[in-house]
Amino acid sequence: MSELHLGGCHCGSLRYQFSAPLRDIAHCHCSICRRTSGGLVTTWISVPLACFTWSVGEPAQYRSSASCTRYFCPTCGAQLALFSLRSPDSIDITVATLDQPEYAKPDRHIWVKNRLPWLHLDSHLPEEDEERL
Numbered sequence: 733m734s735e736l737h738l739g740g741c742h743c744g745s746l747r748y749q750f751s752a753p754l755r756d757i758a759h760c761h762c763s764i765c766r767r768t769s770g771g772l773v774t775t776w777i778s779v780p781l782a783c784f785t786w787s788v789g790e791p792a793q794y795r796s797s798a799s800c801t802r803y804f805c806p807t808c809g810a811q812l813a814l815f816s817l818r819s820p821d822s823i824d825i826t827v828a829t830l831d832q833p834e835y836a837k838p839d840r841h842i843w844v845k846n847r848l849p850w851l852h853l854d855s856h857l858p859e860e861d862e863e864r865l
Contacts, residue, residue, distance in 0.1 A: 739830040740788070741805035741812060747788035748812065750825070752779040754836045757827060758863070759853060762843035764796050769811050769826075772851055776814065776824040777836055784813075784823050 737754065740747035756778040765774040791803035791812060803813040814824040827836045838854060841847070842863040 737830060737832070738787075739812070739825065741808050741810035741829065743805060743808035743810075745789045745807045746786065746791055746805045746810075746812060748784065748825070749787050750779045750784040752783040755839070757836050757838045758840050758842045759838050759857070760842050760863075761847035761851075763846050764800075765843075768794070768796055768802055772848060773853060774811075775827040775836075775838055777827055777830075778819070778822045778824050781815075781821055781823045784825070 735753070736749060736751050738747065738749050754777060758776055758778075760774045760776055766772065768774075789805075792806040794802045794804065796802050796814075799817040801815045802811055803815070804811045810826075810829060812826055812829050816824070827833050827838075830836055838857060840857050841854070841859045843861075844859045845861040
């Protein structure tokens, strides 16, 4: 039995839950994540789509590329999730929106070919120039 994890946006209009282990967690350095989040890096956890549900509210959607749709709160703008056609059986959740993000420890960096050259974060973790699925 997997543990239940809860999360949501800043204003509380959106809540989600998933029942899956906290693994497959990556710091993403792509320029799309920077621009859609306003942050230097976005940390994602990938979970099986079948284990994920929106428990409160309906997110707005934004197609950020040909293969990716991002989900965000229409009220406060917080980005909560990403669905990619490249991995149709999973959904990526922003670790920062978990109720207990301190338990979701990253295990790698992805899209480091786009990393800002002055950013140094978790340098002991493995790096992928793009993302290996």
